[in-house]
Amino acid sequence: MTEHTPQPTYNPREIEAKWQKRWETARAFETEADPSKPKYYVLEMLPYPSGTMHMGHMRNYTIGDVVARVKRMRGFNVLHPMGWDAFGLPAENAAIKNKTHPREWTNKNIAEFQRTLRRFGFSFDWRREISTCEPEYYRWNQWFFLRMLEKGLAYKKKSRVNWCPKCCTVLANEQVINGFCWRHEDTQVEVREIEQWFLKTTAYSEQLLDDLKLLEGTWPERVITMQRNWIGKSQGARVQFAVSDTGGGESIEVFTTRIDTIFGASAIILAPTHPLVAKLLRDSPVKAEAETKLAQIRKMSVKAEDLATAEKEGFFTGRHAVNPFNNARIPIWVGNFVLMEYGTGAIMAVPAHDERDFEFATKYHLPKPVVVIKEFSPHAEKEIAKAEHAEKEVPPAAPTEPFTEYGVSVNSGPYSGLESAVAIDKMAADAQAQGFGKKETVFRLRDWGISRQRYWGTPIPVIYCEKDGMVAVPDKDLPVLLPPNPKLTGEGESPLAATPEFVNTTCPKCGGSAKRETDTMDTFVDSSWYFYRYCDPHNSQAPFDSAKVKYWFPIDQYIGGITHAILHLLYSRFWCKVMCDLGLIDHVEPIARLFTQGMVQKGGVAMSKSRGNVVGAEEMAEKYGADTGRLYTLFAAPPEKDLEWSEESIEGSWRFLNRVFRLVAKHAATVSSTGTLACAPATNAPQNVPFGITSAALTNLTAREQSLLRKTHQTLRRVTQDFETRWHFNSAIALIMELTNEIYAQEPLEGNIRPEITREALEKLTLMLAPMTPHLAEELWEMLGHKEGLSAEAWPQFSEDLARENEVEVVVQINGRVRGKVKVSAGADQDEVVAQAKADASIATHLAGKQIKKIIFVPDKLVNLVAQ
């Protein structure tokens, strides 16, 4: 180099601040619904603002931001908003600990989170920011609640709930992990009976299940599977067994998916909490011992309920029931493995055809009659066919293991000889006809308990009046505000109940004194519809304007962790269906495409504050700059896989960006001052001449020029594919690195590569980096002489002509082993390639004394000579 002026050096801190400011001034990412433009709604799951942000958080937003920026460059009107899941327990706990207000703690965290996100240059439309703890937001939670109350979708019932003694609140079933609290891994959950508010998710069981079909192909398969299992549809039948020896005319209803095995039932087993148990025991001959055993089981069941390994325990009630199909008298038992919450809380035990029943029967020496076999043995077939029934097929010996598959019924009266599926249909129909049963579908899914006995959540808008009973708060009185100064102790009754100025109110109907509901809502309510609010965040008349939602929805791309695969996404889908029925929207699924990114780990475990293995986002930005952090999280692993953070590897990303910066800085002057740069629009360009370059600039290319131009467009072609269809950001970056290496390999460029071509290479390089390292790309773009910022720039198109190789290397295999390579012109036919291959000395050696029996030819790639 001849010049003596010092080259500028890459200073991310300066560059990043500069461009963030410009984007803000230019309102570069603000967006409005505009039906004349194609829209794209990309969203990352909203964060719970607690602690400080680490690179695990940033990975999520980086992926989303790349998508948002690529789509913008592709001409879409992009909605990319951000907000805060701001209600929740930690704020309240922190408030108790620090004697502050939850709002204070929350707002402080939000401010910090926001600063970090801004520092990473994510292209959010900040005007649309929402915070779920603000009355402007949570009043609409209340509004939705009232609509559901009107439709009977919100109701109150006394129910057994999980109670965490540390949280002092009710936990949802799904917040209980193997009997322990999801937040306090060492705290065992207790069972209590409390009046609770529920949302009727079960009203949509069928729809929630069916519509999963609409998501196939665009949602990860495992998320769909998890939801399907969670909803847990079972088709079966209810059957009533009359109790034969109490004289009270009671009957027990069981649920079974295998009514075809009913002739093999050797007992009825009730859940320990089944309401009939007490009645059965009242005058039972075995009353004393049974009650002792029941007490034992009840005591144990709370603890053992969630332990799958618990041994089956049970006892005989001393009573019997009659099988309606064959009038057999079978004993009624109580078993700890029968769940009151599922089905009817009672089962018929068919030991020969159910693993659990088998285990139970073995322990308590109940008979195991076989009533289904795999198939008739071939030699017996004739006999069976003419036999009236298949009774004699089965040996009387007790089975050694249960046969749980479908097969053929035997020893089943008129149903013997039928295939299981047929028998199930027929027997259910007969049961219905005779009035002791019917077909029934049962779901595992339960209603969503939303009551929380906590302060920092949405107050449930209901008032209790002595005269009028429960009264809904009228819409005009919304929002029901949280009292500003609660007494937060973390103990005893809920904070709202302890705040008289909140509790005591007047009845909206009669004006008399009344009391408010003191439960607040589960925070999953907030996150079930927040993405609708982004479309119209400041609407004070309605949760949103339906026209705006109609434009933006569904969400084109939702990005988040797999941890929300069930609850958040299921509740969101439920909310959508309710809103659809309310006539607020006209789509049935809110999220068209879902992507679940991998975790960021350090030392093999997920980054988390409690583990102390976090890499702080601020420190990252401070040390290397946001662009390096963004690039590294994209480069180190494919987005769906877990990423192991390495302090050493990140240096590579940092070095690469420096390398690009130096390259552009070195040639910026030459390139940007070249007035001859042709930027003819593609439409005016003559054929075979790529856009952006005039034919004059393309004549008489030297081999080096041609090769650089070719590499540039080959890279562009593959990077475009990686961005658009595969989301392989890591390999896209590898390709961009290769291009950079190639440009360096052509140094010195001056005098060897004409400026138009240098410019072409450097500009395309910059544009390809733009979605990933936007600050650096803007800076480079400016250095290259552009006055307009990159945010207005379109994604570049590649030219097939320029990307095409005119000479290719074809691999020559002999019997499938690589033995050499030949250079031929692109598109050379088989004869030509084979001729060249034979001419190669080393290949000739391998072919010596052999006869070519077959030739496999893949144009421009490979020829395989099969020789003997």
Next chain:
RNA sequence: GCCCGGGUGGCGGAAUGGCAUACGCGGCAGACUUAAAAUCUGCUGUCCCUCACGGGGCAUGUGGGUUCGACCCCCACCCCGGGCACCA
């Protein structure tokens, strides 16, 4: 137990039927420098033959199979990670 994902150099990973190990990290050697840092260049799976130039064999968890050709497709198994787990 059941379901899903994964197993490729010293490390992160690339290649979805056609040159395995791209790209990056680390390592080694060299250039520049008084020196260091930074930067640049080259080498870097493994074994064997060769002074060398070269050449050959073997390698994508294991064992089989399909194919002219397999990291890729099929079958069986092992290991790791995650989810579900008495749902009748």
